[in-house]
Amino acid sequence: MKSETFPPASPSAEAHWVEGELVRSLLRTQRNAQTLGLLLMAVIVGVLWGDVSPVPLAAWALLGVVVAGWRLWILRRYEHEVMDQGTEEILAFFRRYRLVWPASALVWGLTTMLYFDRSSLADQFICWLAMAGLAMLSINSLSSQLATMRASLDTMAAAALAVMGWRMVVQLRLQGPSYHWWLVALLLVFWQVLRHSGQQLHETHRRNFELQFRNAQLIDSLTRQTQAALDAVEIKNRFLASAAHDIRQPVHALGLYAGWLGTEPELVHELAPKIVESTKAVNQLFDSLFDLARLDSGKIRLNVESVDVSKLLRDLEVQYRPLCEAKGLQFRLHLCPGTAVSDPILLQRILGNLISNAVKYTQEGGILVASRCEGNILRVEIWDTGLGIAAVHQREIFREFYKVPTHAGTSEGFGLGLYIVARLTHILGHPLTLQSRVGRGTVFRLRLLPTDARAAQERSVRSLEQMVPGR
Template sequence: MKPDTTSPIDTAGTQWVEGELVRSLMRTQRNTQLLGLMLIPVFIGVLWTDAPRAALLLWAAATAIMAAARFRVIRRYGREVSGSGAAEHLDFLRRYGFIWPLSAVCWGLTTVLFFDRSPLSDQFVCWLIMAGLAMFSINGLSSHLPTMRRYLDTLALTALAVMAWRMGVELGGHGPGYHGWMVLLLVTFWQVLRQAGLRLHETHRKNYELQYSNRQLIESLTRQTQAALDAVEIKNRFLASAAHDIRQPVHALGLYADWLGSEPELVHDIAPKIVESTKAVNALFDSLFDLVRLDSGKIRLKIEELRLDKLLHDLELQYRPLADAKGLQFRVHAVPGTVTSDPILLQRIVGNLISNAVKYTDRGGVLVAARMTRSGPRIEIWDTGVGIAPSYQKEIFREFYKVPSHAGTEEGFGLGLYIVGRLCNILGHPLQLQSKPGRGTVFRLLVYPTDPRGAAERATASTVNIKATPMPILSEPVEADPVSASSPAGEPALQRGLSY
């Protein structure tokens, strides 16, 4: 026997399948009802001369009323539920499922009219009609197993109850011998129909489960195809950006070299320009190398305790010359204390934030401050730069994104904050952002202690889903005075530019 290779479906899939089974059940009900209405005059014709006519007409009226009630339920389904979801279908059947057992009671009561009260030939015809109705109900109701079972059980038990009353009470157990065989035949036929209905239901269910699995597979393939197309688009955008961004400093290097070769006496003027162009190229390649290490999963973590003040002063030595070259104030306010993190990655995070602050600030200055709060150490990078509009504050953490309205965005790949976001996610350091266009920006890094195992797991997960980069949380309003009143001279002017 061939093994079943169908994978199990989830809870949502199970609900969808149940809803489709109800939908399939309701699609067959109109034809089933028409057949039931056609059988009413057949019964009347067969038993017209055998059964009491008042009882026969009463049965016909009750059965017709029940058929009309089922038609009304079918119309309500088509008007209110047919286009709805699985939950609505299941709720509809819970509310109106009683209509099928009531209909079975009406048909089961026909045995009162013909069992042991009409000629055997007429009884045989009536039993054939009842058997055909029961078999037809399997095709119509097997989509929803509980409904089919309630209908069959009610039909069989009603008929058996009438037969038991006739044989045991009215005849006192002295009826013909074939009565017992008829009861046995009815019970056997009832159980056979239940098993047949179960098998047919399982076929329906497997078909819908296969449809759901195929739909999920198609959706997964669609998502993967879209992801591949997005990757191609990102690659094309990256290649275009890389070609443009690297070409500029490299072209400048070539021009400066030619200029220096033709006019060596200008070495003091040209050499600083060559140095700046070289730094620009190095910065571009650094961001590329960071991205490659993150995406390849080759990033290595070394979690240890490090001094916060030393970290900031090391960064001051690196970035103060950049600020001085633009005529910006550069202040560092560091408090003693230690944090648990990866020193290289933490330095990369804060360094990228400082670099951005210097890059997008043309007047005023940059303040790098560390403070101890009730929730732990916090590093803040304040600037009086161009600021970031609210519509861009989530976008800036996307890969290769550059704010269109920012001057100077032609430099770089748009990877700095993307890398910052991913490193913050790996180290477990939440990043908060608040900014006003034209007034400046504040990044606040909450340096919670890094758990080595959790960081390793997040680093691995980030290579699987590179779009899981956390967005900064817009926190409570930024305080107007981020450092103590004993800050160096010149800092109050910077703070005034950053007040919100």
């Protein structure tokens, strides 16, 4: 019998799952209990045949067969329709049909009408023994559901005591043999012993399923943590491999330039700019790695305030216009006055990475940085006339260490800039869109929706948890 998948850990989820498993456990035992009950019914009919009137004996047997048939129908329906479903369906099914067990116990309790003080002592002993065996069987098969077990035991005992009381008090007017009272006392003691034993067995069942649930949750947690550790190792290896590959070229160039400068000092004016460029490339890589480290460690501290977007873009112009002019590119700035609610440092990092990316992959033409108004919301656009990005790569470029393979001559890229941009825009709640045509250029549009500091911090935590599950 298939058990339901373990739900996420919580006290209510655990209790719900355990209840479902207790019902499954009860229903698993019912076919064997049904078979033994029918055998004991045949024993009682055989023992009492000839001692009591056949009419009440046949009526009792017929009633027992009807109830047994009802139970069998319920079990078959459960096995064919409900067994492989979830906990909620199992519990709902059981609630609909749980009265069949007290009904069966009532039939057995009424057997005392057939033999108590109406057949020989030997036959009575056998019948009492059969009833005791059935009662003990019921605590074994029904104890996983404490309420059902108690209802069955109470119904059987109450029916038997009612029949005995009617016989002793009403029919015999308390003039019957004294052993009747000892039988009543014995039945009461046996009834309470069975109830206590059933409760102990139920608690054992419940503890076993609770331990099973917690062990499964622990195994699942350990599996997720192990996978997270393996993922972290893989990310670290990829990180180191990519960083080593990216840093090798500028460091190697620095060594060559320094060697040339040592042997041919007259080339200082030619080599100095190249040394500066190589140094900048190394610094850019370290800046990106530091940004990535802060993101992946969850140590980003947000400082949300009103940002003068025009001033921010002018500051970026001062930084990037010389780079464009050095490559023979035009740098144009179009401003729409306004402010945005954001983290000024992170926003500058986002826009700086986008402009740097545009300069890097543009060989002719120029860059346009524009702020535009959408009602009360500002939108910043970064246009370039560069290589463009094919549709097949437009989602991938936001992954860490990803480089568009068709961009020849752009090996100096580290594959981190747009990954960092994507993470930061998600955290700040600034939607970023991209449009591009291969060979024509690219435009990034950043909508500066107001940043909610608390929501941004929660997004930062969730982003880290998604990247490293179980962290």
